[in-house]
Amino acid sequence: xxxxxxxxxxxxxxxxxxxxxxxxxxxxxxxxxxxxxxxxxxxxxxxxxxxxxxxxxxxxxxxxxxxxxxxxxxxxxxxxxxxxxxxxxxxxxxxxxxxxxxxxxxxxxxxxxxxxxxxxxxxxxxxxxxxxxxxxxxxxxxxxxxxxxxxxxxxxxxxxxxxxxxxxxxxxxxxxxxxxxxxxxxxxxxxxxxxxxxxxxxxxxxxxxxxxxxxxxxxxxxxxxxxxxxxxxxxxxxxxxxxxxxxxxxxxxxxxxxxxxxxxxxxxxxxxxxxxxxxxxxxxxxxxxxxxxxxxxxxxxxxxxxxxxxxxxxxxxxxxxxx
Amino acid sequence: xxxxxxxxxxxxxxxxxxxxxxxxxxxxxxxxxxxxxxxxxxxxxxxxxxxxxxxxxxxxxxxxxxxxxxxxxxxxxxxxxxxxxxxxxxxxxxxxxxxxxxxxxxxxxxxxxxxxxxxxxxxxxxxxxxxxxxxxxxxxxxxxxxxxxxxxxxxxxxxxxxxxxxxxxxxxxxxxxxxxxxxxxxxxxxxxxxxxxxxxxxxxxxxxxxxxxxxxxxxxxxxxxxxxxxxxxxxxxxxxxxxxxxxxxxxxxxxxxxxxxxxxxxxxxxxxxxxxxxxxxxxxxxxxxxxxxxxxxxxxxxxxxxxxxxxxxxxxxxxxxxxxxxxxxxxxxxxxxxxxxxxxxxxxxxxxxxxxxxxxxxxxxxxxxxxxxxxxxxxxxxxxxxxxxxxxxxxxxxxxxxxxxxxxxxxxxxxxxxxxxxxxxxxxxxxxxxxxxxxxxxxxxxxxxxxxxxxxxxxxxxxxxxxxxxxxxxxxxxxxxxxxxxxxxxxxxxxxxxxxxxxxxxxxxxxxxxxxxxxxxxxxxxxxxxxxxxxxxxxxxxxxxxxx
Numbered sequence: 001x002x003x004x005x006x007x008x009x010x011x012x013x014x015x016x017x018x019x020x021x022x023x024x025x026x027x028x029x030x031x032x033x034x035x036x037x038x039x040x041x042x043x044x045x046x047x048x049x050x051x052x053x054x055x056x057x058x059x060x061x062x063x064x065x066x067x068x069x070x071x072x073x074x075x076x077x078x079x080x081x082x083x084x085x086x087x088x089x090x091x092x093x094x095x096x097x098x099x100x101x102x103x104x105x106x107x108x109x110x111x112x113x114x115x116x117x118x119x120x121x122x123x124x125x126x127x128x129x130x131x132x133x134x135x136x137x138x139x140x141x142x143x144x145x146x147x148x149x150x151x152x153x154x155x156x157x158x159x160x161x162x163x164x165x166x167x168x169x170x171x172x173x174x175x176x177x178x179x180x181x182x183x184x185x186x187x188x189x190x191x192x193x194x195x196x197x198x199x200x201x202x203x204x205x206x207x208x209x210x211x212x213x214x215x216x217x218x219x220x221x222x223x224x225x226x227x228x229x230x231x232x233x234x235x236x237x238x239x240x241x242x243x244x245x246x247x248x249x250x251x252x253x254x255x256x257x258x259x260x261x262x263x264x265x266x267x268x269x270x271x272x273x274x275x276x277x278x279x280x281x282x283x284x285x286x287x288x289x290x291x292x293x294x295x296x297x298x299x300x301x302x303x304x305x306x307x308x309x310x311x312x313x314x315x316x317x318x319x320x321x322x323x
Numbered sequence: 324x325x326x327x328x329x330x331x332x333x334x335x336x337x338x339x340x341x342x343x344x345x346x347x348x349x350x351x352x353x354x355x356x357x358x359x360x361x362x363x364x365x366x367x368x369x370x371x372x373x374x375x376x377x378x379x380x381x382x383x384x385x386x387x388x389x390x391x392x393x394x395x396x397x398x399x400x401x402x403x404x405x406x407x408x409x410x411x412x413x414x415x416x417x418x419x420x421x422x423x424x425x426x427x428x429x430x431x432x433x434x435x436x437x438x439x440x441x442x443x444x445x446x447x448x449x450x451x452x453x454x455x456x457x458x459x460x461x462x463x464x465x466x467x468x469x470x471x472x473x474x475x476x477x478x479x480x481x482x483x484x485x486x487x488x489x490x491x492x493x494x495x496x497x498x499x500x501x502x503x504x505x506x507x508x509x510x511x512x513x514x515x516x517x518x519x520x521x522x523x524x525x526x527x528x529x530x531x532x533x534x535x536x537x538x539x540x541x542x543x544x545x546x547x548x549x550x551x552x553x554x555x556x557x558x559x560x561x562x563x564x565x566x567x568x569x570x571x572x573x574x575x576x577x578x579x580x581x582x583x584x585x586x587x588x589x590x591x592x593x594x595x596x597x598x599x600x601x602x603x604x605x606x607x608x609x610x611x612x613x614x615x616x617x618x619x620x621x622x623x624x625x626x627x628x629x630x631x632x633x634x635x636x637x638x639x640x641x642x643x644x645x646x647x648x649x650x651x652x653x654x655x656x657x658x659x660x661x662x663x664x665x666x667x668x669x670x671x672x673x674x675x676x677x678x679x680x681x682x683x684x685x686x687x688x689x690x691x692x693x694x695x696x697x698x699x700x701x702x703x704x705x706x707x708x709x710x711x712x713x714x715x716x717x718x719x720x721x722x723x724x725x726x727x728x729x730x731x732x733x734x735x736x737x738x739x740x741x742x743x744x745x746x747x748x749x750x751x752x753x754x755x756x757x758x759x760x761x762x763x764x765x766x767x768x769x770x771x772x773x774x775x776x777x778x779x780x781x782x783x784x785x786x787x788x789x790x791x792x793x794x795x796x797x798x799x800x801x802x803x804x805x806x807x808x809x810x811x812x813x814x815x816x817x818x819x820x821x822x823x824x825x826x827x828x829x830x831x832x833x834x835x836x837x838x839x840x841x842x843x844x845x846x847x848x849x850x851x852x853x854x855x856x857x858x859x860x861x862x863x864x865x866x867x868x869x870x871x
Contacts, residue, residue: 194428
């Protein structure tokens, strides 16, 4: 910036030359409908932009109607599957209250378990992934390329493929250390952390590479050690990708069913995914309203996070592909 | 050292080689001095805790006779300590935490699946032969007629640390000798016991349970059978009340030399024929059996047994079709929408985008459950409201259920494709299309031959991983249809929408008969398929070659 030669500022030319047709003002259609000129404009507008809104309306209905349906069902206390069909015929929070008063289905415990497991696992994943991504991005060592390729390949094999072996391993562990084995939430978190490197590192690695190494070097010359460079300089710079990875792994943990259902046995210790699935398979359609209330509450946090962080997510998703 | 900082003025007479050496020294100096004492203290505390935990874990493992695992724990802890105390080895310092978990819970479990696939591990075959013999003898016990009654004391090991919660019986024989034993250890003579009124009141190294403790642990006490001697045929000591114990013997007699089980009631002889169970001549099996290595048996069964082969082929084909169609439909809709909304003239694009993110943000398993409710044939919203009371078997007809799954997956997956396609489209310069149009290409032609190839190249890795994700999209299938409608003719519990991964889950964990061996064999099959596809795909996209 400082390089530009100081000189007389060029006079700002009036750039807004109206070359094409006058910019359309669609809200004026009603008033000037009879003018043949505007009708042509409407046709042109419709051909270029208007039909897009039609597609938009259709896709909005498709996207939203299951969500509207479940919201309406949750506000209909005592409702069964069939009575949920008349949308918003009855509005009351009764089902939300009942949700917390069912000794057979300890919803509050499920909710808390899910939050604790999800937050711990996602914080752990971000930390482990960031450490590894930093090593791959900033250091040159033997086995680095092989390591990177392995990470990309490991990504293709989700942990749930080995669910039988994970179950048997945890069964073996619980014979010796019951606190870490079957039915233990700490054990479940450890299993989730096992997937951390495979899933997250590659995404983070790409982002770490976009931070110029000159920053590290400058800090190094100023006397910062590698740990300080990592924690106080690099991590803040890559915070967008940390947010994305934290969110994605939180949401993935919230929805994870297979391993949680295999490892956690007591209803008090289960997560929302396991608990709500069993709830719906035991009660089928009688308590649809209570289930819907549970579903709405369970979805509040992930949906809110998604909407808040949507800018980061979009950039994170595309960062992986578009270069 | 202070010299270093004052003299080295760049550009003076020193050669460049010397400068580099000096720089190296300087940076080593910086590294050494900036690792503050706080950092060092933190390091020492964490490593100390790690080592203490590892030693404790190893001790417990050694006491349980798990020598290999215990040694591995020690070696691992030593390696970690070395990595963090040694200067240098920076990459290892950063990679180690993640690698530990990766090695145990991702790499090891895969290898372990491979091992289990070659065993008959499952319901009725989940322990060793000794345990199986013991279990068979325990299952069918009768009290020995006219056998003596023993006054029994129930003991547990004293001390908190390292003590197992195993229970022991102590009895006094007719010769005033004390015998002590547990489920694992047969009765043995002991001299370190005190006797009062014919009952053991104290034994060194053990604590005698009080009446209150007896009540508390009633079920584990009544379930306890202590072998009279090493020979299971001698019978077991059992108690109902923690006060009096009797000798029970099994209805089966185990012949160690001939390796056979003989029923005392029918006289039938059951032999170990190498199939992991005692089998009579007429084919009747004594359960439980034990875990043995069956070689390729599980794979052979999957290929030759008609009742497994049929469903396996069917499920594999559907898994491919499902994954491919899912990617194709979501990508098509996502790309279409991305093109529709990639018009800068259009107002309120961001509101559309906000709404379209909602299906992606809503947790997937809940979406599947809600859709399952809406698609219910009798009471669901779709049949009752949208189709005015029709009775369309969305989830119960084999073919329609497949269509329903694809519809729901389209709903779940199009926002992701929309987002990535929008990103990719915006990164392609508009001039390319304009240039083509100036050259006389129609809009669609320009898109097809310019934008689409660029888009596909950019998105290929994402499409591959989307395929891999859907290949194992367990949640959707299991929550929406449960794999059903069920195929009743199949020998394993599968339905017409089951994919391979949900089939593995059902074989291993659903129903009374778990077959971990067969399930692991199926997982190995999935590993091979996914591995082959990803290697082929990555070779084609050359994504791996760009890694540097």
